[in-house]
Amino acid sequence: MGNFEQKVEKFIEIFIEQNGYVKVLEGLKNTLIIAVLGLLIGIVIGTLIATVRVIPKYKILPRILNGFCSFYVGLFRGTPIVVQLLVFYYVMLPLMGVHMTGVQVAIWVFGLNSGAYISEIMRSGILSVDPGQMEAGRAVGLSFGTTMMKIVIPQAVKNILPTLGNEFIALIKETSVVSFVGAADLYVAFNYIGSNSYEFMVPYLVMAMIYIVLVLLISLGIKLMERSLRKSDRRN
Amino acid sequence: MIDVINLTKKFNDLNVLNGISVKIEKGDIICVIGPSGSGKSTFLRCLNCMEDPTGGQIIFNNVDIADTKVDINIHRRKMGMVFQHFNLFNNKTVIQNIMLAPVHVQVKDMKKAKRKKLKDDPAYNTTKAEIIKNARENAIKLLERIGLADKADVYPSTLSGGQKQRVAIVRALAMNPDVILFDEPTSALDPEMVGEVLDLMKSLAEDFMTMIIVTHEMGFAREVANKILFIDEGKILESGTPEEFFGNPKHPRLKEFLSKVL
Numbered sequence: 001m002g003n004f005e006q007k008v009e010k011f012i013e014i015f016i017e018q019n020g021y022v023k024v025l026e027g028l029k030n031t032l033i034i035a036v037l038g039l040l041i042g043i044v045i046g047t048l049i050a051t052v053r054v055i056p057k058y059k060i061l062p063r064i065l066n067g068f069c070s071f072y073v074g075l076f077r078g079t080p081i082v083v084q085l086l087v088f089y090y091v092m093l094p095l096m097g098v099h100m101t102g103v104q105v106a107i108w109v110f111g112l113n114s115g116a117y118i119s120e121i122m123r124s125g126i127l128s129v130d131p132g133q134m135e136a137g138r139a140v141g142l143s144f145g146t147t148m149m150k151i152v153i154p155q156a157v158k159n160i161l162p163t164l165g166n167e168f169i170a171l172i173k174e175t176s177v178v179s180f181v182g183a184a185d186l187y188v189a190f191n192y193i194g195s196n197s198y199e200f201m202v203p204y205l206v207m208a209m210i211y212i213v214l215v216l217l218i219s220l221g222i223k224l225m226e227r228s229l230r231k232s233d234r235r236n
Numbered sequence: 237m238i239d240v241i242n243l244t245k246k247f248n249d250l251n252v253l254n255g256i257s258v259k260i261e262k263g264d265i266i267c268v269i270g271p272s273g274s275g276k277s278t279f280l281r282c283l284n285c286m287e288d289p290t291g292g293q294i295i296f297n298n299v300d301i302a303d304t305k306v307d308i309n310i311h312r313r314k315m316g317m318v319f320q321h322f323n324l325f326n327n328k329t330v331i332q333n334i335m336l337a338p339v340h341v342q343v344k345d346m347k348k349a350k351r352k353k354l355k356d357d358p359a360y361n362t363t364k365a366e367i368i369k370n371a372r373e374n375a376i377k378l379l380e381r382i383g384l385a386d387k388a389d390v391y392p393s394t395l396s397g398g399q400k401q402r403v404a405i406v407r408a409l410a411m412n413p414d415v416i417l418f419d420e421p422t423s424a425l426d427p428e429m430v431g432e433v434l435d436l437m438k439s440l441a442e443d444f445m446t447m448i449i450v451t452h453e454m455g456f457a458r459e460v461a462n463k464i465l466f467i468d469e470g471k472i473l474e475s476g477t478p479e480e481f482f483g484n485p486k487h488p489r490l491k492e493f494l495s496k497v498l
């Protein structure tokens with residue numbers, strides 16, 4: 001165990017004296033930014049796709065849009081996230097002649113990717129809302145889009161909040177690969193500490209603990225949210 | 237006001253409406269009766285194009301709204317609809333349920349008038365705050381009329397069935413419609429709540445609201461309607477005043493139907 005204590009000491013030395021903690025905070029910040037903004041972009045894209053998928057398909061335009069959305073969802077669910085990051089960074093950006101930082105790339109790719117997953121969650125949420133709600137909106141002269149936005153989607157979101165919380169947890173975990181495009185997340189920070197001390201055991205252990213704490217905190221948040229929702233249901 | 241000409245409706249291969257023609261005048265109270273599955277709901281839902289008619293015309297205020305090129309949303313504002321299962325907006329309070337559509341369409345009209353600089357249009361000179369204020373005052377008046385002003389800020393899930401349906405009726409009224417369509421408005425209610433809803437409908441009748449009512453309440457139809465339609469297998473088999481209808485039914489299917497329900 002003496003060996004382990006040495007390793008801990010070494011870690012603490014680098015963590016504090018060589019500003020390792022600055023890197024860790026920076027990494028934590030980037031991990032959270034990528035996950036949170038990715039989730040928000042994902043919710044917007046997912047809601048749009050889910051809406052397209054439930055539009056009645058008599059006309060040609062909804063059919064074309066629907067085809068495009070199916071393709072999009074298939075593409076992002078059918079390829080590994082690392083491949084998506086690399087293709088976006090090394091293929092799409094140069095072709096478009098755009099420059100982005102690693103963190104920006106990660107935000108967009110995780111946003112586009114979670115959009116595909118959230119669209120399925122949102123679609124089941126929309127389908128769980130009584131069709132009479134849409135009918136009542138249409139019957140008073142509101143358009144499909146207005147009824148969707150003001151009546152159906154708010155009820156759908158309420159139904160799927162816990163599932164969205166799980167999607168957020170999944171995002172936090174998956175962001176640990178963003179160093180592939182040079183984004184400095186938690187993994188990069190602890191890898192830096194490890195490389196500087198030639199000692200990886202303690203840094204990776206601490207990293208794992210931080211991820212666990214993050215996930216536990218979010219789970220707790222979801223539970224509290226569910227409870228307050230249930231309360232408001234009763235009050236209703 | 238509504239001229240239905242040879243309306244047909246098919247669901248895939250199923251012919252549900254087989255050529256329905258009827259004229260509805262302002263102030264008419266028309267009750268539609270008939271066996272279950274005969275196409276009464278489909279007929280009603282075709283009138284405001286909740287179901288797109290397969291064939292025929294629905295001339296509403298001189299426009300054929302069965303034509304898919306017309307903007308149906310504009311015409312639906314003038315055609316209220318009341319459902320068997322109320323369909324109040326669950327995520328809105330009672331008063332929001334009533335105000336939502338009036339505020340939305342008036343704000344939309346105002347923005348359009350301002351964009352197009354239609355200075356003579358009354359919508360041009362109003363503001364969103366004013367629209368909301370008026371809609372709220374009107375909603376409160378409507379709630380007072382049905383004795384539910386104290387429920388303005390609760391969510392529909394706390395209301396009884398009869399209260400929900402009365403709110404749904406004033407929600408339709410808030411748009412100042414030319415006609416209200418009712419699809420079995422009392423069928424989902426506990427018996428003790430049927431009366432309060434029928435009473436409200438009677439009071440609309442006294443105000444000369446034009447109404448088309450699919451119902452199984454024969455007593456109500458006899459008392460309130462000025463015309464009754466009997467629909468079976470997607471056709472109007474008989475129509476007439478309540479006296480003719482109940483006093484001297486002619487079609488054998490109607491006689492059979494009445495003998496079952498009366």
Ligand SMILES: Nc1ncnc2c1ncn2[C@@H]1O[C@H](COP(=O)(O)OP(=O)(O)O)[C@@H](O)[C@H]1O
Pocket residue numbers: 247250252270271272273274275276277278279
């Ligand atoms: N959306 C639909 N798709 C397919 N068939 C339908 C649909 N709506 C109604 N029908 C059929 O049309 C017939 C008439 O239904 P409906 O108008 O609801 O009858 P009613 O209201 O008189 O009981 C029934 O056979 C029903 O199954």
Ligand SMILES: [Mg+2]
Pocket residue numbers: 276277278420
């Ligand atoms: Mg019916």
